[in-house]
Amino acid sequence: MSHDGVGPRAVKRSVVFLTAGALAVPLLAGCGSDDEATSPAAPQDIALVARDKVADGGTLKWAVDAVPETLNAFQADADAGTARVAQAVLPSMFRLDANGRPVANPAYLESAKVIETEPRQVVQYKLNQQAVWSDGREIGAADFLAQWRALSGKNSAYWTARNAGYDRIEKIERGANDLQVQVTFSKPYADWKSLFSPLYPKDVMGTPDAFNDGARRKLQVTAGPFKVAKVDTAKKDVVLTRNARWWGRPAKLNEIVLHAVPRDQRAVALADGSVDLADVDSVEAQRIGLAGREKGTGTPLQGSGKTSVKKLRSWALAHGFDSDEVKAGRKKLRKSIAEYLEEQQALAGFEVRKSLEPAYTQLALNGSTGPLLDDRVRRAVARALNRDELAKLVLTPLGLPAVPVGSHLALSGQPAYADNSDAIGGQDAKEAQALLADAGWVPGGPVTEPKKAEKAAGPEKKKQKGEESDGGEDGEYIVGEDDKGHDDGPDGKGKHHESAEGTHEHGEESGRRLAQEGKHGGAPGAYAPKGTAAPAAAPAAPLAKDGKPLLLRFVLPSGPGSESLNTVAGRISAMLERLGIRTEISRVPDESYFKDHIAAGDFDLALYSWPASAFPATDARPIYAKPVAAADGSVNVEQNYTRVGTDQVNQLFDEAVATLDEDEERSLIRKADSRIWATAGSIPLYQRPQLVGARKTLVNAGAFGFQTPVYEDMGYLKKGAKVSPAPSAS
Template sequence: MRSRLALPIALIAAVSVAATACQSSSGKSSSDAAAKDAPKAASSVADYNPQPYDNIKDGGTYTTAGTFDDQGNPFNVNATLTASRVWSWYNADAITYSPTGEVQYNPDYYSDVKVSVEGGHQKVVLTINPKAVFNDGTPIDWTAIEATWKANNGSDKAYSASTTAGYDGITSVEKGVDAKQAVITFKGVDASWSSLFTTFLHPKAATVDNFNQAYVKKAHPEWGAGPYTVGSWDEHSGNITFVRNPKWWGKKGKLDKRVYVNLESAAAVNAFKNGQLDYTSAVDAESLKQIKGLAGTEIRSGGSPFEYSLNFNTKSPILSEKAVRQAIQESVDRPQIAKIQFQGLDYKEPLPGSAVLHSFQKGYQDNVSAVLKYAPDEARKTLDAAGWKPGSDGVRVKDGKKLEVGYTLLGDDALGKATAGALTAMLKQIGVRLVIKKADDADFSKILSERNFDLFLSGNRSMDPFAARYLCDFYCSDHDSNITGSGTPELNKEITATTEIADLDAQNAAVNEVEQKALQEYAFLPLFSGPSTYGVKKGLANVGATIFYSPLPETIGWQK
């Protein structure tokens, strides 16, 4: 399952609000002191009113904004974070993680897990709960694990898999002592194997056609399993209602209904204020101001494994030149972008320095600052040396062609427009004209799949703590999920080698070393991260800023 799910800047409202202290890389920014004084502990806090199952009331409804995305299969390359969240309400949640990333096995699916290494090769034996069954009556057994592996291991290019990383290191999935046991054998070792089977596919859902198309604007509750199933889905409005699943064998869901209402971010805040929603994300200072202090409301804010980055399309004619990409990155004042994004929010943290590790994780280091400094003067020199000379209108020219770069802006989001304006001014100073190209939110998947952009700002969320597993998603030249198209075969090999290190500390050290090389392609620039902040009705349990934790659906509800 893909752990990092691309999100357009216009959809930040649906997921998180972040604030960041400003890091100076030139020594001239007024933000130096802020960076030094930035509190680090705040980014590691989880805030979600944790309550044990027995302390949750039986009954009630939980309503938020959300809907089925175009692609509802979270293993598919075009799936988003929303798709993953909706999926978890009517499909298996077999492995989850604590807020800080410790592995948790769900005995309702995996009654026993054994991991061993023999002759340098890792073996994982999953014993599946004898009661586990898909909603259509098909037993959940080793064939579901096998089908999930085959759909995602890259051997059949017809599958539009989000990532093959990890799956491609498995040499076999076989039946164990009986059909309820899956024996997974790896070529070498995989320290992050648990992230491969947090959920799984019904064998029928794992054919090429169904994997790619069956979940496009459709739900398939018959192929699902869990405490809830789809009660209704209004294809016109996009609203979804989940109800208790009569075929569920584990602890029953506490809620009578889980409801998603299809609303835009601004409408969601208003709906929360009017009592129509039980939970909403505070996207900016204004939305936080609107919900703060409402009767019966709590503000829950904590760490976030989100990150928003500027992607450079290395396949576009103007950005195929590394010198141009480097100069643009040297001219981007990240502290200023962060200041725009989080004005009015009382939170500070260091700017993100990695695509795959977060500042609250063990092993994190700031790889961006190790290879890049904010230096417009150097950027001008870089362009001079590359033959781009200032034109009479201030825009550089080379071989009769102006240095104009497109910036794809989704939707009509105020923060998105302000960020585009700031980037325009920053690039103008070095002789680059930024051309804003507006697109609809609905075009998001198409823009990525067709790589129809020069510069594009998008976000990703880590669903688990394993950095090495996702390096390829960002930096491997042969991976569709690397939307920049950057990289080399040599770098691919170095990235892949990090996944073969069994010790997590040593693995993260190798990840940092390789990522610094990858960042010198100047195709990917982390911009800001920050906390997740939500307005939540008092009494709602196990909901809020959970960092890596995904509470099981049956544990979510109203506190007694």
């Protein structure tokens, strides 16, 4: 899970992931037909050209959030940088195509198929006869065997993040010759294509010491178009160079340098040549776009310092300068503007490539405590949301298709995708009010106001040291509250909304990402358009029950780049307020957001993102399965941070992962998704935008969408060659 990015599939999807009563509704089938075909909501945008148009040589400097802590993708602290290295230097039996489907990788496989189903499932891999490790040894059964033993979960000396799928293997054997590997499963496993991607050499997987420590900072033996030359923590670089023993199509680039750059410094890094390719937020994307159109006109630096400070400050404010720069004296402000204009001139050599990430942002509802323990209240919250409006809020200003995500388990373009949101229903204020009334929440009821200390603590616990908020004597805003100067007024817009929007212009520029598993850096979920105003609507009378108001604690991160997410949260809060549901916005430090709040269950509402998977039966089960009580009285929620689940959902996942009929598996996944919608533990909102600043001459790289990058084809356009126009995203 991540606020903003997608980590490697091999890493456990947690930061970077109670038992609820079964709903009294019948088992729901997927709303789409089993043969329904979809296409990605937006195509990839990578300046795709044929290899003969790509020049030989050159270095690609590619921004990452941090130098990876480990190069072993199966360890808990692996991150997106780890995945990028693994894709470039290690074998993957399967990789994803543009529709997010696993396809055999011909560089390593001649074929892979199920050759027996009774009495056991047996998969036969026929390896490419040229495939060798960089030390000259053939890739073979010994490597498969070592990886299975390391990841099977049977030896606790291996510090692995996951063993899904590998724990179903019974044995691995050499086939009829050295190029054949036969994998026998103890029980059927539908997602067998997820295994051995990446595949590490037996040198790494052969012993616990080698697995735990040997591949953290170096990979001496590899088998891809590139190899790891060095990890330079001082320069914040991972340097990949051509692999001389690579048997496939030769890499066009001499080297790829993965360079760590904070999210809020990406535009500057592009401008000064530190990187050639970088994920950027919407403000920096806008800046790059403007640089390509600016011709040096409109500069406030005219004459010899005669421009008034007032005009300089006005220009600086219009171009997103931070408050300290704007308040500086004439000399410092002129210097800052001159540096900005110089950067803009350099940014004219770049463009923004955009698509949709293989990830979606959701509203999570904690169903383990408080009002949301009642599924009627959760469903009322879901029925209050206008998901079309939220998708448009984020995606339309970026020129991307604003279509709400209709599935928890797949995205448009993937075989398992179907819009199953009808299982909960669309926005319907009357139905939401009826659900709330049935749960005992009525408008205008007597309310016993909590003491100030209790109020500041929120629904579950007092505010922790270091938590941030947007105001009020208690450090938090309550939407719909009319005391302490938080008057919502006749237009329904109080200080909460002003804060969520007023800080957006400058805050969004500073970056956007927190980590999947708390490690992948930045701010969660959303990219909201600059200056978006909350909708004007008269709030309903607050709802109350047993003398207590219906108040939900909305926990959000407070770090750089989070203002865009806060704007989306403000819009959601306004939608809930129309029903009389008050929300208490609590902003907390980025570093504690997942560990101390989401994973700990210290929230009512929250926004974060999940990556899509080509193998939802395996990867999504820990996220949506019913939590299990342990012998010591604790509850194992795995990655189900909403704490909402049912036995039916568990059963459908179990059936899906055990069938070898792809049509049946797809049907079961869709049924499971309908059940997940009906529980209203999480509400998918929109697919995340993918914005990438790229040097204009760089080709076969950019916003990849679902597809695994083809590293050997990346490079710089030959002189005189042209890139065909990218297909429309609409």
